[in-house]
Amino acid sequence: MYQVLTDHDIEKLVSMKSIVNAIKRTFVEQANGTLVAPPRFRLETKQGDLVFTAGAATAMEKVIGFRVYDTYANDVDGHQQLVCVFDSDTGVFKGIVIGNLLGAVRTGAIGGVAIKAMARKDAEHVAVIGTGIQARTQLEAAVAVREIKQVRVFGRNQENREAFAAQMMKKLDLEVVAVDSSKSCVQGADIVICATNSGTPVFDAEWLEPGVHINTVGPKSIKRHEVPMELGARSSVIATDSIEQLKAYPTPHFLVGTPDEERVIQLRDVVTGKIPGRKGQDDITLFCSVGLAGTEVVVANEIMKKVSCRE
Structure with missing residues (x-):
C-alpha cells in the first residue's frame, strides 16, 4: 500500500539527525557509483516551467523517483512540490509527498x-x-x-x-x-x-x-x-x-x-x-549547495519508513 504525506506529516515526523544520516549514506552511494543523479531538467512554456529532479539510490536506500515543482510567477493558491518514490529493485510505487517543506529539509x-x-x-x-x-x-x-x-x-x-x-x-x-x-x-x-x-x-x-x-x-x-x-x-x-x-x-x-x-x-x-x-x-x-538529484527521494523514503514503523 502506498503512502500520501503532506507538510503536516513532515513537520511531525522529521528527525533532522536521521535525515542527515540518510543524506550521508547517499553521498557514500554517490562515491560508490550506486547513485544516479542527473542534472535537473525543465519543461518550458510561455506561462512558466515545471522543473524535474530525478534520481535513484540503488544500494543502501533502494529507491528511485523524482521531484517536480513549478516556476509560475503568480499568487494563485495551489502551488506545490511533489516527490514520488518507487522501490528501485521492484519498481513498486511506495508513495508521494505533497508540499514544499521536504525540499527545505533535504537542503x-x-x-x-x-x-x-x-x-x-x-x-x-x-x-x-x-x-x-x-x-x-x-x-x-x-x-x-x-x-x-x-x-x-x-x-x-x-x-x-x-x-x-x-x-x-x-x-x-x-x-x-x-x-x-x-x-x-x-x-x-x-x-x-x-x-x-x-x-x-x-x-x-x-x-x-x-x-x-x-x-x-x-x-x-x-x-x-x-x-x-x-x-x-x-x-x-x-x-x-x-x-x-x-x-x-x-x-x-x-x-x-x-x-x-x-x-x-x-x-x-x-x-x-x-x-x-x-x-x-x-x-x-x-x-x-546546488542540489543533488535523488536526495529528495531518499528523504521522502526515510520519512515513509518512520510512518511504516508507527503503523
Whole structure:
C-alpha cells in the first residue's frame, strides 16, 4: 500500500539527525557509483516551467523517483512540490509527498553533512543570514551535527529576524540572538549560513574569522550571488554536492570561469575521507549547495519508513 504525506506529516515526523544520516549514506552511494543523479531538467512554456529532479539510490536506500515543482510567477493558491518514490529493485510505487517543506529539509540536511565534514569540530557559534525556511532547516542541521552554544541571526526585516530568533530558541533550546547588521552577525562566527534571496553579497569576506566554514544556499549565479566573489579565493577548500549541476546552470555559477572553478571538489569525497574537508584549524572552507538529484527521494523514503514503523 502506498503512502500520501503532506507538510503536516513532515513537520511531525522529521528527525533532522536521521535525515542527515540518510543524506550521508547517499553521498557514500554517490562515491560508490550506486547513485544516479542527473542534472535537473525543465519543461518550458510561455506561462512558466515545471522543473524535474530525478534520481535513484540503488544500494543502501533502494529507491528511485523524482521531484517536480513549478516556476509560475503568480499568487494563485495551489502551488506545490511533489516527490514520488518507487522501490528501485521492484519498481513498486511506495508513495508521494505533497508540499514544499521536504525540499527545505533535504537542503538543510545536505548542509548539515557539509558542516559535519568541513567545519571545525569545536565550532560553537553560528551566524545565520536569512530568516526563511531554508535558514531554519540549515540551522537545525548545524545543531544536529555540532555542539552549538550560540546563534546570531540577521535579516533585513527586524520583525522577521526577531521572530526567527524567538521561534528557533524555543525549538532548539539554545541562545539565538537577533542582530541589526550582517557584520555583527558574521564576525566571530565559526559557521556562517547564508540562506537569502539577495542578488548582491550580504557580507564582506574581510569580516570572516580564520577557521570559519560557510554554507551558501541562496542565489549563486554570476549575475546574482549572495556571497562575495572573492570568497572563492579566500577559501582553502571549496565543495559542492554536485559539480555536474554546478556547471549545468543556464546562467553560470559565480565560480564557473574563475581560477577557483578547478578547485571545487565533490562533498562525497570529503564524506568518504578521500579528500580532507580542511587542512588546518585556520582554513576558511566553503560549501556551495546546488542540489543533488535523488536526495529528495531518499528523504521522502526515510520519512515513509518512520510512518511504516508507527503503523
